[in-house]
Amino acid sequence: MTDTLTATAIVDTLKQVAQTVATVPTETTFVTIMKGFSNYAIPFLLLVIPVLGYIKKVKVYESFIDGAKEGFNTAVRIIPYLVAILVAIGMFRASGAMDYFVAILSPLTNLIGMPAETLPVALMRPLSGSGALGIVTELMKEHGPDSLIGRIASTMWGSSETTFYVVAVYFGAVGIKKTRHAIPSGLIGDTVGLIMAVVLCLIVFGVN
Template structure:
């Protein structure tokens, strides 16, 4: 059942893009849209949007880079470890949970390292990879999406995004403990 689902989704994600392209453009021709001209017109915005993001991304990534390089994560892990032990979350996976919203490459590195040390099928390995799949890099998404429309006052986006991350991590711990718990 799980394998069938996986095979199906894999197949869909392989054909999705070619299918979408032909569907969208074909439907456009059918509706007498001058597809080439309209495509180029829309594509023009690609450059300006990408360039518009740069200052937001520089601000965000620099701060995250400084935080990562300083060793603050180790300190935070030591401080928070007693609390996470209470909910049955191994403190080895705490850096993963803390890094996930900040940096995609950073959390990927931590996940790989945890699997190398503890094995991918250990509880820690499974939990770390579940955590990786349970959330997106919140601060990156925030910087890129808000940056593209020059939003500076993000209102409740950061607290709401962090609450989402918190519940994603708690959900990962909860389900992994139930299914693979020790």
């Protein structure tokens, strides 16, 4: 009994948080401000960094060349790591194994009210960003972008990352082979993000 009470309390708080966030004039002010930031961030950095450097008596051109030299090597160093992980992911996708995972996991995800259609998005997201986006697009074509499924799928895509790709690229660039708990941590983050995407969409947009 107490458990259900705490659960309802948590849901209520979440609801409030989500609704407050939702009622902030998201669509207009926030987007405009953020777009402004995004559009001007890079030009701003490209102006400020060299000018500040110059003021601080840095030889800007020499420094640039000095740093830039590393670019090629870094990119090339990533290749073996990226080939290893992308080939494994590509084979996995082509084999159709995803369907089995969906079948195994769907009873679990049904418990939190997650529409079965969105499960492939969740499973694909950590493996392949474009693959997951493909599924999201298909779902929205079929159910409409403003359906609950469409909204959950969109939120899922935005709220987690392609963990395997990031780990391969970031560790590859510095030559790290023993990744220790990097993948488990990343996947736990992804899982929480994906579950929260479902929960929040159910709360904010309701069942329709």
